[in-house]
Amino acid sequence: MESPGTGAVLVARIEGIGFWADGLPTWQAARDFAAGGAPVADAPRRPSPALLAPNERRRAPPTVAVALDVALAACEAAGRDASELPSVFASTHGDLAITDYMAATLADDPRSISPTRFHNSVHNAAAGYWTIGAGCTAATTAISAGTASFAHGLLEALVQLAAGADAVLLAAYDIGATGPLATMTPSEGLLGGALVLARGKGGTRLRARLVDGSPDAGDGPLARRCGGNAMAPMLPLFDALAAGSDAVLLDAGPGRALRLELVHD
Amino acid sequence: MSLSPIPALAIRAYTATTALGRGRAAQAQALEERRSGLRRNDFGSDPLDTWIGRVDGLEDESLPAQLAGWECRNNRLAWLALQQDRLPEAVAAAVQRHGAERVALVLGTSTSSIGATEEAYARLADGAFPADLARPRVHTPHSLGGFVQEATGLRGPCMTVATACSSSAKVFAQAARLIHAGLADAALVGGIDTLCGSVLFGFNSLGLVSARPARPFDPGRDGLSLGEAGGYALLERCADGESGVRLCGYGESSDAHHMSAPHPQGLGARMAMADALARAGIGADDVGYLNLHGTATPANDAVEAQAVASMFGDALHAGSTKGWTGHTLGAAGIVESVFALIALEDGLLPGTLNSQALDPSCGPQIRLDNARADVRYAMNNSFGFGGNNCSLVFGRA
Numbered sequence: 001m002e003s004p005g006t007g008a009v010l011v012a013r014i015e016g017i018g019f020w021a022d023g024l025p026t027w028q029a030a031r032d033f034a035a036g037g038a039p040v041a042d043a044p045r046r047p048s049p050a051l052l053a054p055n056e057r058r059r060a061p062p063t064v065a066v067a068l069d070v071a072l073a074a075c076e077a078a079g080r081d082a083s084e085l086p087s088v089f090a091s092t093h094g095d096l097a098i099t100d101y102m103a104a105t106l107a108d109d110p111r112s113i114s115p116t117r118f119h120n121s122v123h124n125a126a127a128g129y130w131t132i133g134a135g136c137t138a139a140t141t142a143i144s145a146g147t148a149s150f151a152h153g154l155l156e157a158l159v160q161l162a163a164g165a166d167a168v169l170l171a172a173y174d175i176g177a178t179g180p181l182a183t184m185t186p187s188e189g190l191l192g193g194a195l196v197l198a199r200g201k202g203g204t205r206l207r208a209r210l211v212d213g214s215p216d217a218g219d220g221p222l223a224r225r226c227g228g229n230a231m232a233p234m235l236p237l238f239d240a241l242a243a244g245s246d247a248v249l250l251d252a253g254p255g256r257a258l259r260l261e262l263v264h265d
Numbered sequence: 266m267s268l269s270p271i272p273a274l275a276i277r278a279y280t281a282t283t284a285l286g287r288g289r290a291a292q293a294q295a296l297e298e299r300r301s302g303l304r305r306n307d308f309g310s311d312p313l314d315t316w317i318g319r320v321d322g323l324e325d326e327s328l329p330a331q332l333a334g335w336e337c338r339n340n341r342l343a344w345l346a347l348q349q350d351r352l353p354e355a356v357a358a359a360v361q362r363h364g365a366e367r368v369a370l371v372l373g374t375s376t377s378s379i380g381a382t383e384e385a386y387a388r389l390a391d392g393a394f395p396a397d398l399a400r401p402r403v404h405t406p407h408s409l410g411g412f413v414q415e416a417t418g419l420r421g422p423c424m425t426v427a428t429a430c431s432s433s434a435k436v437f438a439q440a441a442r443l444i445h446a447g448l449a450d451a452a453l454v455g456g457i458d459t460l461c462g463s464v465l466f467g468f469n470s471l472g473l474v475s476a477r478p479a480r481p482f483d484p485g486r487d488g489l490s491l492g493e494a495g496g497y498a499l500l501e502r503c504a505d506g507e508s509g510v511r512l513c514g515y516g517e518s519s520d521a522h523h524m525s526a527p528h529p530q531g532l533g534a535r536m537a538m539a540d541a542l543a544r545a546g547i548g549a550d551d552v553g554y555l556n557l558h559g560t561a562t563p564a565n566d567a568v569e570a571q572a573v574a575s576m577f578g579d580a581l582h583a584g585s586t587k588g589w590t591g592h593t594l595g596a597a598g599i600v601e602s603v604f605a606l607i608a609l610e611d612g613l614l615p616g617t618l619n620s621q622a623l624d625p626s627c628g629p630q631i632r633l634d635n636a637r638a639d640v641r642y643a644m645n646n647s648f649g650f651g652g653n654n655c656s657l658v659f660g661r662a
Contacts, residue, residue: 103385
């Protein structure tokens with residue numbers, strides 16, 4: 001449902017896609033599943049992002065692991081050098097496990113807070129590890145907009161293109177909630193999606209416009225499988241990309257939707 | 266990508282509320298009088314031995330009844346700051362001109378209302394949140410953006426930016442892009458962060474908190490004083506020939522070095538400052554006042570001083586106002602942008618408070634004393650964890 005919008009139409013080429021969900025550890029696995037295939041039976045339980053040193057891969061918080069995995073996959077699919085792209089990281093809740101740890105430790109023994117977990121608690125931890133791992137000095141940002149987090153991350157990436165960037169990386173992710181916080185901010189499993197968006201013609205193109213209205217129900221195969229994760233509002237787009245559909249409405253906040261038209265060559 | 270100058274945006278209203286008081290006049294007066302807002306830490310039941318910049322009377326404030334579901338310290342400060350300096354009238358006028366769906370809302374914070382989550386964990390009953398805090402909307406980062414969106418009725422793009430201590434500087438850059446791309450005709454930007462256990466004990470765990478009031482750029486500096494603050498600015502396209510203060514340029518970069526320590530040569534800081542100058546279409550010598558990040562940690566101040574000395578001439582007046590307000594984290598960007606705007610409008614250039622001497626790394630740009638001068642351009646630096654840097658250039662026409 002939508003009503004005519006006001007304002008600009010933003011355009012981009014989708015050069016590369018990255019994806020991770022439980023049992024669907026790549027975009028190819030997600031596409032195969034969306035086309036009626038089975039999930040990957042022996043998929044790893046969490047990503048092991050190649051951008052980090054081997055010891056850091058194990059220690060990285062799950063938010064960082066999933067964000068870096070999908071971000072790198074999107075860059076590789078696009079044939080882009082990760083060190084050159086400005087980036088936008090979107091997460092509804094950030095690292096819910098670290099928030100649970102911080103709140104529980106502060107209630108119990110505040111002077112025992114782990115310095116590493118504290119600096120990993122910032123919402124831009126994944127963005128920071130990404131720029132460090134990729135050796136990227138370009139701008140990066142980290143945003144949240146509730147259920148509209150993905151749509152606003154996409155808007156920020158699109159306006160960076162409009163402001164002159166050749167290509168922009170967008171990575172969106174949320175993890176499962178733990179502890180008492182899970183009763184307030186329910187979220188299940190690991191879910192990440194990334195796009196490299198660029199200027200230019202050809203390939204899959206996206207036209208975006210902010211309108212009044214409500215988002216699509218999210219009844220595609222990926223949305224049904226991963227609907228319990230807080231980043232699920234991005235899934236109508238990934239289902240549309242997998243199915244080759246030509247339009248989708250994403251949650252853009254109270255009473256608002258981001259209308260995306262997709263053109264596939 | 267090569268940077269060309271961007272169209273400046275008019276700043277139609279701005280305000281800040283800090284430990285120095287409520288609204289612009291309270292900030293300007295305390296800066297002029299060199300009166301610090303820092304006090305011995307009296308926050309929480311088991312306070313660390315440090316000094317803080319606490320907003321007086323925040324405990325006695327309350328939200329209007331229709332917004333009560335958003336109640337928490339951070340949203341109370343967001344509301345209090347929103348009422349100052351005729352900001353509601355300015356926002357209403359922008360809505361009147363453009364429509365609510367054409368006014369964007371971009372707010373920065375580092376910890377949003379995590380203080381409410383901390384309080385809930387301290388009062389868990391059989392593992393469940395106490396009833397008065399069982400409100401999901403305040404236990405997530407977008408608590409801030411969601412609250413101010415409902416409080417103002419704005420319907421344009423609305424997001425919470427959380428890049429640690431650069432958050433509410435980056436909001437200016439993101440809002441400028443939204444306006445220049447045609448997604449909005451005006452934007453309310455700002456930032457709010459409030460004291461909470463996470464930041465007090467977290468920065469303490471990293472050994473970055475001083476037991477004395479912060480002494481930026483002093484050779485004996487040994488860490489920061491934490492503070493809380495909130496502020497806003499209303500951005501809109503400039504009318505032809507319009508006078509007043511404006512956002513002229515922004516620069517954003519990443520250190521690509523370390524999560525909690527700056528790049529040793531200040532690579533990212535230099536890139537952010539250079540890009541902000543390029544987008545403003547001015548040279549370093551055109552800048553009359555620079556509000557430094559100047560946290561009073563040994564590493565930040567040495568690196569920032571060297572970066573400034575390498576880029577600017579001796580005439581620049583640069584200082585850190587952290588000795589007045591404390592480091593207000595995700596609100597530092599908006600608070601210190603307000604101080605830069607005060608420098609442009611009032612000719613009041615703050616120096617650096619609490620410090621007795623200047624570190625040998627400081628060039629002649631970094632000043633202890635306040636000065637009075639007529640300046641056309643002022644810059645603000647904000648650098649955050651993750652090596653996230655943002656510099657802004659403001660001007661007066």
